[in-house]
Amino acid sequence: MKIGMSHGAGGELMQDLISDIILSNIRNTRVNGGVGLEDLDDGASIPLGEYEIVISTDGHTIDPLFFPGGDIGKIAVAGTVNDISVMGARPIAIASAMVLSEGFRGEELERIVRSMDAVSEETGVSIITGDTKVMEKDKLDRMIITTTGIGVVKRGEIVRDSGLRPGDMIILTGSVGDHGMALMAFREGFGYDTELESDVAPVWEMVEAALSTGGVTAMKDPTRGGIANALNELAEKSGVGMVVEEERIPVKEEVLAVSEMLGIDPYEVANEGKVIIGVDPEYADEVLDAIRKTRYGGEAQIIGEVNSERHVILETRLGGRRILEAPVADPVPRVC
Amino acid sequence: MYRAHIIVEGIVQGVGFRPSVYRLADETRLTGYVRNIGNAVEIVVEGERSRLDEFIARLKTEKPPISRISNVKVDFERIGKLSFHDFSIKESSSEFSGTSVIPADVATCDLCLGEIMDEDNRRHLYPFTACTDCGPRFTVIESVPYDRERTSMREFPLCESCMEEYLNPLDRRYHAEATCCPECGPELFLYRKKVMETDDPIMRAAELLDMGKIIAFKGIGGTHLVCRADDDDAVMELRSRLGRPGQPFACMSPDLESIRRYAVVSEREEKVLKSRRRPIVVLNKSRDYCLAPSVAPGLHNIGVMLPYSGLHHVLFRYTDAPAYVMTSANRPGDPMLVRNRDIIEGLDGIADYFLLHNRRIVNRCDDSVVRFRGGEMAFIRRSRGYAPEPYDLTGISGDVSALCLGPELDVTFSVLRKGQCYVSQHIGNTSRYDTFLFLKEAVEHLMNITGTDELDVVACDLHPRFLTTGYAEEVAEELSAEILRVQHHHAHSLALMFDNMVDECICIAADGVGYGDDGTSWGGEILHCTGPEYRRLGSLMPQKMPGGDLATRYPARMLLSILGEYHDAEELREIFTRRYIHYFPHGEREIDTVIKQLESGLNVSLSTSTGRVLDAISAALNICGRRTYEGECTMKLESAAFAARGHLKIPFEVKRSKGRYILNTSGILLQVMDLLERGEDVNEIAYAGQRAVAEGLAEMAVLAAVDTGVECIGGTGGVFYNEAISLAVRDYINREGYGFIQHRNSCAGDGSVSLGQAVLASLKYG
Numbered sequence A: 001m002k003i004g005m006s007h008g009a010g011g012e013l014m015q016d017l018i019s020d021i022i023l024s025n026i027r028n029t030r031v032n033g034g035v036g037l038e039d040l041d042d043g044a045s046i047p048l049g050e051y052e053i054v055i056s057t058d059g060h061t062i063d064p065l066f067f068p069g070g071d072i073g074k075i076a077v078a079g080t081v082n083d084i085s086v087m088g089a090r091p092i093a094i095a096s097a098m099v100l101s102e103g104f105r106g107e108e109l110e111r112i113v114r115s116m117d118a119v120s121e122e123t124g125v126s127i128i129t130g131d132t133k134v135m136e137k138d139k140l141d142r143m144i145i146t147t148t149g150i151g152v153v154k155r156g157e158i159v160r161d162s163g164l165r166p167g168d169m170i171i172l173t174g175s176v177g178d179h180g181m182a183l184m185a186f187r188e189g190f191g192y193d194t195e196l197e198s199d200v201a202p203v204w205e206m207v208e209a210a211l212s213t214g215g216v217t218a219m220k221d222p223t224r225g226g227i228a229n230a231l232n233e234l235a236e237k238s239g240v241g242m243v244v245e246e247e248r249i250p251v252k253e254e255v256l257a258v259s260e261m262l263g264i265d266p267y268e269v270a271n272e273g274k275v276i277i278g279v280d281p282e283y284a285d286e287v288l289d290a291i292r293k294t295r296y297g298g299e300a301q302i303i304g305e306v307n308s309e310r311h312v313i314l315e316t317r318l319g320g321r322r323i324l325e326a327p328v329a330d331p332v333p334r335v336c
Numbered sequence B: 001m002y003r004a005h006i007i008v009e010g011i012v013q014g015v016g017f018r019p020s021v022y023r024l025a026d027e028t029r030l031t032g033y034v035r036n037i038g039n040a041v042e043i044v045v046e047g048e049r050s051r052l053d054e055f056i057a058r059l060k061t062e063k064p065p066i067s068r069i070s071n072v073k074v075d076f077e078r079i080g081k082l083s084f085h086d087f088s089i090k091e092s093s094s095e096f097s098g099t100s101v102i103p104a105d106v107a108t109c110d111l112c113l114g115e116i117m118d119e120d121n122r123r124h125l126y127p128f129t130a131c132t133d134c135g136p137r138f139t140v141i142e143s144v145p146y147d148r149e150r151t152s153m154r155e156f157p158l159c160e161s162c163m164e165e166y167l168n169p170l171d172r173r174y175h176a177e178a179t180c181c182p183e184c185g186p187e188l189f190l191y192r193k194k195v196m197e198t199d200d201p202i203m204r205a206a207e208l209l210d211m212g213k214i215i216a217f218k219g220i221g222g223t224h225l226v227c228r229a230d231d232d233d234a235v236m237e238l239r240s241r242l243g244r245p246g247q248p249f250a251c252m253s254p255d256l257e258s259i260r261r262y263a264v265v266s267e268r269e270e271k272v273l274k275s276r277r278r279p280i281v282v283l284n285k286s287r288d289y290c291l292a293p294s295v296a297p298g299l300h301n302i303g304v305m306l307p308y309s310g311l312h313h314v315l316f317r318y319t320d321a322p323a324y325v326m327t328s329a330n331r332p333g334d335p336m337l338v339r340n341r342d343i344i345e346g347l348d349g350i351a352d353y354f355l356l357h358n359r360r361i362v363n364r365c366d367d368s369v370v371r372f373r374g375g376e377m378a379f380i381r382r383s384r385g386y387a388p389e390p391y392d393l394t395g396i397s398g399d400v401s402a403l404c405l406g407p408e409l410d411v412t413f414s415v416l417r418k419g420q421c422y423v424s425q426h427i428g429n430t431s432r433y434d435t436f437l438f439l440k441e442a443v444e445h446l447m448n449i450t451g452t453d454e455l456d457v458v459a460c461d462l463h464p465r466f467l468t469t470g471y472a473e474e475v476a477e478e479l480s481a482e483i484l485r486v487q488h489h490h491a492h493s494l495a496l497m498f499d500n501m502v503d504e505c506i507c508i509a510a511d512g513v514g515y516g517d518d519g520t521s522w523g524g525e526i527l528h529c530t531g532p533e534y535r536r537l538g539s540l541m542p543q544k545m546p547g548g549d550l551a552t553r554y555p556a557r558m559l560l561s562i563l564g565e566y567h568d569a570e571e572l573r574e575i576f577t578r579r580y581i582h583y584f585p586h587g588e589r590e591i592d593t594v595i596k597q598l599e600s601g602l603n604v605s606l607s608t609s610t611g612r613v614l615d616a617i618s619a620a621l622n623i624c625g626r627r628t629y630e631g632e633c634t635m636k637l638e639s640a641a642f643a644a645r646g647h648l649k650i651p652f653e654v655k656r657s658k659g660r661y662i663l664n665t666s667g668i669l670l671q672v673m674d675l676l677e678r679g680e681d682v683n684e685i686a687y688a689g690q691r692a693v694a695e696g697l698a699e700m701a702v703l704a705a706v707d708t709g710v711e712c713i714g715g716t717g718g719v720f721y722n723e724a725i726s727l728a729v730r731d732y733i734n735r736e737g738y739g740f741i742q743h744r745n746s747c748a749g750d751g752s753v754s755l756g757q758a759v760l761a762s763l764k765y766g
């Protein structure tokens, strides 16, 4: 086989690639019985004494490097902090490796590094080690940043993406589709004359608010493949189904407009500052209140309820029900 | 002396078959018994050989009207003495599992109608009156053998008078499983927030309808939303409440005379309208059309049916309405509502009143729809009155058993067993969850009543993402059956070829969409089909669909994409802001976006669909550029063309590329635009454009026929509902000296994809 773009798009094709080529060829995948590679969660863990160290790593490439609402530096730190956060762990440190292409402009790099610093400052996560390499111009398109995050959580308090139980409520912390749609619109030449902005932001504050209220059963950040992918993954890994009300999923007007013009489903495109949280119904309202008080959580909503069936069902605005499927790739529409 | 042991399969239960056997045995003076076993009928008769032979011969010719015999198996045995001294009808037994099936529902027969209208009859005005010749069958049955205790009629124990009829072999209601009377049968009631006090709910409903109200009628196999069809305000109100701005509503009229006040009825159409199956027939509107314009807006034709249940007959007694709108009560894409509580909740805010009854609808079954094209009938939807009567695949399918799950939209599924292919009732759009659940339920049920518990093959569409595909994979694994993935247009073609008993054919498969074997979307294909194989010998020119499915709902995007090859961005912007801005919900900004999208290729897929090209012509002519229901733009194009004299002609061009013939659809669109700019009449251009597409398809088929030496050409796919296209293709092909076949006893559209899948399963595994 040959790797295609859709193999990296977060959909089913990527899942296949991971299990067929990667997982099947790695033998040691777990430490001390913590969360390991084949769990395919947002990160992994190493139990140590009373704590577990949570680790997550992410290679960031993005076109364009600078976009409305952020840049690659902001995503590189926030994205990894978010992956640590949705494991239920307090993020504490970041290691960062940069590969730059020959000829990359120093001023741009500086802008990017400052963005990284800003997120690190905001979240209290230190960037404690790094690496820098340069490649020939024609071997690499501008830059790749790989960040590895480290977090800590009390032993046994890790939040998995497989913990949903029938009856749980699903909380979504804000509007969907902003990042993916902003980037697409930008690339399609809308330029800056739309109000579209990426939502890239660290989610730890919201996660911490939820965790300290209690009742959280599962978490996931709906990045590639959007909420369609994240909800399906949560359901599948937990062995449950859910019913989600379309009316309660916030979508910004401008995101909707672009989605209606391009024919791309806002549920299937990436978010970079949102969390989907499964909560024990007894705690749901309290958790929702706590999240809404945070900086990025003002629009949080309870969007649905977990059941013991198998599909993610969307109750549409018109009153019908449809199955919300995970996209094949992001954003590849169904041909027919 | 001989004993004959006879097994009769076919439609032999619930149709008065046993009493007719009883009478025949009586007349031929034979002894023995008859009984229902599983889903077949078993007869044991004893007597002289010559009289046995007479019995068997007459059995086949003197069967009751609704019955259909597919197979008779006879074993003779020489016997010393008779073991029966009379002939009797014995209790049913369920031990045998044959290939028979219970019949479809049948419209009220003349005798029952006579009773309903007879003031002195105990069934006077009783809407549930039925006998062995008429009434519900498929819609009430839970399992086989077809006996009252396995139908929803079991909740209505027969009164003494009914029981007498039921037990008398010489009565027309002998073992009429759905028989009942006002004394013992289901009851109607009118509901609005609570059950309303009224002596005569039907009369009251008619009065309310006359006042312009909208009423939900729970009928035999489903629920209708009803209002007067000559009351434009009422129809418009129904449209706005349903959120269906333009979808044509079917009508019901009391008699042909009333139909003739708004539609033209040919002799053949009349025959089908009055048949006991009572489908909706799509008729051309007449010049003095007297109904509300909003019933079938923008179309030259209208779907019409005659009353098929006692309820309808009684209703029309109380009104002078020439027709009522009777449209399926469901939310768009969802299955028709059949449970009282669902009806009341689901139609809250849509129906003003509810005319309900207390009999359960076991199998939901939508009205069937047929249309004639140049005198030949085709199904648009084959459901009530027909399903689940099997197609006979004996000789092709061997002993293979298969479940075929169809495509995604307009789904039917089929169960193939012992040479019989039972195509289900209309299921609908299975991308909707509730429709998907209905599919699963209906599959279970049809497998049950056909006695199918093992499967060799589960067939599905080639499309990897259809829910029906996933479901097929599940069932195949569960029952360790082979999975067979069938290309959509190949399935269309095989259904057509089976319908015409042809085993090699050049098929024109023209429709909206189907997943191609190259992963792109097809829909204007020339396929050479032989046995289980096909080769794609031609297609329409692949066109870009900017925004994927969005281009289906907004065909002006198709037009933009097609014209985009010939104009620069500036010209496109000018043309589209001047002529078509109203077809873009986001205005100029959207036009710009689509232009850029076509450049970058983001979410742009390719399609050879005929529907998309016809849509684009429809949009170009400002006939329809925004689809609010399936097929709208194409149907309206046909209606516009119907009004033309036909003096314009658009030439077309067929090229060869990549080993197949390609019809240059862009060229056709360019000329459409040209004629439009020159100020030609829109209807005339519609006619010419539509005809160019038709003849282009025909030309490719003829070229393919010449290349392959195949003599038969066929037309399949939803595009062949279009009468003008069907006739243009047929005439072109006939002129070139080839025969042309069309669907006759099957759907031209996706409703027969599951049948085509069954044919392939038969060819491959049979």
Ligand SMILES: [Fe+3]
Binding pocket: B488, B492, B511, B512, B513, B514, B717, B718, B749, B750
């Ligand atoms: Fe089709």
Ligand SMILES: [Mg+2]
Binding pocket: A042, A083, A221, A223
């Ligand atoms: Mg992640």
Ligand SMILES: [Zn+2]
Binding pocket: B108, B109, B110, B111, B112, B113, B129, B130, B131, B132, B133, B134, B135
């Ligand atoms: Zn009758």
Ligand SMILES: [Zn+2]
Binding pocket: B158, B159, B160, B161, B162, B163, B180, B181, B182, B183, B184, B185
């Ligand atoms: Zn009775």
